[in-house]
Amino acid sequence: MVNALYNKIQEKTAIVGVMGLGYVGLPLAVEKARAGYKVIGFDIQQKRVDLINKGINYIGDVDDEELRELVNKGLITATTNFDKLSDCDVISICVPTPLDKFKQPDLSYIIQTSEDIAKRLRKEQLIILESTTYPGTTEEIVLPILLKSGLKVGKDFYLAFSPERVDPGNNRFKTRNTPKVVGGVTQKCTLHARALYENVLEAPVFPVSSPKTAEMSKILENTFRLVNIALVQEMTKVAEKMNVNIWEVIEAASTKPFGYMPFYPGPGIGGHCIPIDPFYLAFKAKEFDLHLMLVEVAGQIADDMPYYVVQRLGDILNDYKKPLNGAKILVLGIAYKGNIDDLRESPALKVIEILEKKKAEIYYFDPFIPQFEHNGKTYTSIELNDEILKNMDGAIITAGHTVGVNYEKILKNVPFIFDTKNVLKDVKERKKIILL
Numbered sequence: 001m002v003n004a005l006y007n008k009i010q011e012k013t014a015i016v017g018v019m020g021l022g023y024v025g026l027p028l029a030v031e032k033a034r035a036g037y038k039v040i041g042f043d044i045q046q047k048r049v050d051l052i053n054k055g056i057n058y059i060g061d062v063d064d065e066e067l068r069e070l071v072n073k074g075l076i077t078a079t080t081n082f083d084k085l086s087d088c089d090v091i092s093i094c095v096p097t098p099l100d101k102f103k104q105p106d107l108s109y110i111i112q113t114s115e116d117i118a119k120r121l122r123k124e125q126l127i128i129l130e131s132t133t134y135p136g137t138t139e140e141i142v143l144p145i146l147l148k149s150g151l152k153v154g155k156d157f158y159l160a161f162s163p164e165r166v167d168p169g170n171n172r173f174k175t176r177n178t179p180k181v182v183g184g185v186t187q188k189c190t191l192h193a194r195a196l197y198e199n200v201l202e203a204p205v206f207p208v209s210s211p212k213t214a215e216m217s218k219i220l221e222n223t224f225r226l227v228n229i230a231l232v233q234e235m236t237k238v239a240e241k242m243n244v245n246i247w248e249v250i251e252a253a254s255t256k257p258f259g260y261m262p263f264y265p266g267p268g269i270g271g272h273c274i275p276i277d278p279f280y281l282a283f284k285a286k287e288f289d290l291h292l293m294l295v296e297v298a299g300q301i302a303d304d305m306p307y308y309v310v311q312r313l314g315d316i317l318n319d320y321k322k323p324l325n326g327a328k329i330l331v332l333g334i335a336y337k338g339n340i341d342d343l344r345e346s347p348a349l350k351v352i353e354i355l356e357k358k359k360a361e362i363y364y365f366d367p368f369i370p371q372f373e374h375n376g377k378t379y380t381s382i383e384l385n386d387e388i389l390k391n392m393d394g395a396i397i398t399a400g401h402t403v404g405v406n407y408e409k410i411l412k413n414v415p416f417i418f419d420t421k422n423v424l425k426d427v428k429e430r431k432k433i434i435l436l
Contacts, residue, residue, distance in 0.1 A: 005124040005158070008089050009195045012036040016196075017088035019113050021048050021078060023272070023342065024130060024164040025094035026059045027175040030067055033075040034176075035200040040088060041078040052078035060340050061168055061175070086120040090196060093117075093129045093142075094164065096272075103279045103299075105134060107141060114145040121149040126158040126192045128182075129211075132218050132273065134280035137161075138211035139185060154186030160193035161211035163218030168271070169340040179203045183214030222277040223295055228263040229274070230298035233305050236265040236436060240312075247422045247435060265436055267398045267420045268305040268347025270336025275302065275345045306350040309436070310358070313396055313418055316434055320415055322393050324358045330382075330392045330414065331355075331364040333399020334372060338421070341368040348398035349374050363392070367404025389413035397421050 008014035014037060018029040021043040033039040043049055051058055055068035070076045085091060095109035110131060117127060127146065129138050138161040143153060151157050162182040167173060180197045182205060184190030190207050197205045208214050232250070239246040246265060254262045269275045279299065282292045314324045336346035343349070352362055353375070363382050370381045382388055384406060392414045400421035407424060411417060411432050417424065420436040427433060 003124065005089055005126060006192055006195060009126070009192060009199065012199060014089035014196075015040065015087055017042060017085055017091040018094060019043075019085075019091060019117075020094035020096070020109075020131075021045075021052065022094070022096070023059060023061070023168060023344075024166050025092070026052070026057075027061050027166065028092060028094060028130070028164070029076060030062055030070060031175050032200050033070045034066065036075075037090075037200075038074070039076045040084055041076065042080070042082060042085070043078065044080060046080055049078040049080055052076065060342070061166070061170075082116045083120065085117055086122055089124065090126045090128070091117060093127070093131055095131050097131045097133050097276070097280070099276050099279055103283075105280050105283050107133065107137065110137065110141060111145065114142045118146050118149050121146055121151060121157060123151060123156045126160070126189075126196065128193055128196075129159075129161045130164045132163060132222075132277050132280070133215060134284040135212045135215040135219065136284060137215060143185060154188050158184065158186075158189040158192045159211075160184035160189045161214045162193055162197065163214060165218075165221075168342050169337055176201060177203045180205045181208060181214050181217050182206070183208040183211045185211060216281070219277050219281040222273045223281060225263070226269065226274050226278050226302065227294060227298045228261075229265075229269055230301040232263045233265050233301055237308065240436075245435065247425065264422070265420070266305070266347065266400075267309045267351050267396075267436075269302040270344065270346040270348075271342065272344045275299075306347050306354055309351055309396070309398075309418075309420055310354045312436070313355075313394070314358075316416060316418055317394060320394070324355070324360050326359060326361065327393040328361045328363065328391060329355060330389070330395040330410070331362060332366075332395055332397045332405060332410070332417075333401050333421075334364055334366040334369045334379075335399045335401070338400030338423075339368070339403055343369065343372055346399070351396070351398055352379075363388075365405065366399065367401065384409060386413055394418065397423050 016032045016037045017040045018025045019042045021041045029039045029041050055071040057064045057067045093113050095113050098106045100106050153159050160182055165178045182193040194205050194207050236246045250262050278295045282295045285292050334348045365381050372379055390413045394416050395414045396418040400423050416432045418434045424433050
């Protein structure tokens with residue numbers, strides 16, 4: 001039996017709230033508005049709210065003109081006033097879920113957001129948690145907070161988990177055409193969440209039996225990636241010792257049409273998913289006296305990679321009769337992956353930290369990140385002119401930018417480029433290029 005909320009979702013008269021307007025929330029808000037829903041975005045950062053209300057975009061995967069048009073049509077507004085949550089028929093939670101320095105989950109944003117909603121929760125509302133977290137969070141953390149309202153889940157309000165699958169910089173798969181998993185606390189909860197996303201996305205919506213199943217599916221996706229990247233990082237170290245080109249090895253293995261998919265090495269693992277999500281599962285597993293040894297070892301391998309890269313760079317400089325101490329090093333790319341401006345968990349930052357501890361003199365260039373702050377220090381991207389480049393003792397590619405960087409000019413002027421991302425694979429003159 002359908003209800004008024006279900007009809008509103010189907011008729012697209014439901015007002016949709018999105019809590020957290022970052023890399024997940026803003027693209028989601030745009031897609032919901034694009035589908036015809038009126039969207040209210042909530043954020044604690046006044047700067048973000050002001051930019052959105054002016055139609056100004058700050059997320060790479062969002063189209064500037066599309067956001068401006070949706071704002072001008074009144075389909076998207078943003079606010080810091082959480083009292084407007086009571087106006088929303090649907091509320092998506094897209095807040096950060098970081099790890100602390102001990103790699104323990106920090107659910108403070110989810111807890112605070114749930115409390116903000118609970119104070120204003122009314123009948124006929126659908127709440128969807130989209131932030132990646134450990135299996136059980138929706139029912140063990142969010143639900144008890146919402147139940148303080150006195151309303152009953154599955155009858156008065158509906159609660160589901162639907163993991164985000166954002167891949168910044170992916171030109172093929174965006175929020176719009178990426179399949180969505182939904183798992184509700186009850187069947188009616190799943191029914192409502194599924195109806196919403198079937199109206200929003202140009203991709204299949206896959207319902208599962210519970211929020212816990214949906215939560216674990218997201219953890220499995222990124223644990224799979226962490227473990228396989230760690231494997232190829234281990235293979236990279238062996239290949240280097242055996243004087244084998246790991247990139248050629250991967251290319252050769254990729255010719256097998258079944259049972260294999262390529263993963264690539266680099267200076268470490270970045271982004272908000274792969275370095276973090278598997279440790280949410282490892283944390284939860286301890287509740288059942290289980291230790292996810294493979295996850296923990298894979299994490300250790302990933303954490304070690306920036307140190308390995310710096311050690312290799314030191315060996316390269318030694319061949320040029322230069323010590324790391326006092327060497328002028330040009331770091332090419334600060335983002336955690338190519339052709340985006342996302343710094344989250346970027347391994348380049350760790351590489352810079354280690355180099356500076358070894359007293360190297362660090363300069364950087366990134367066409368997507370002209371300036372950033374790290375550990376209380378402000379860094380500014382340099383100008384790539386001949387005079388500055390000739391003063392460098394070497395360069396290291398730490399992000400796979402394929403646009404906005406004049407590698408030919410850099411190669412012409414620096415003694416060498418240590419390419420940890422195989423960006424220069426098509427350059428014929430290899431004398432100055434050293435691969436990871």
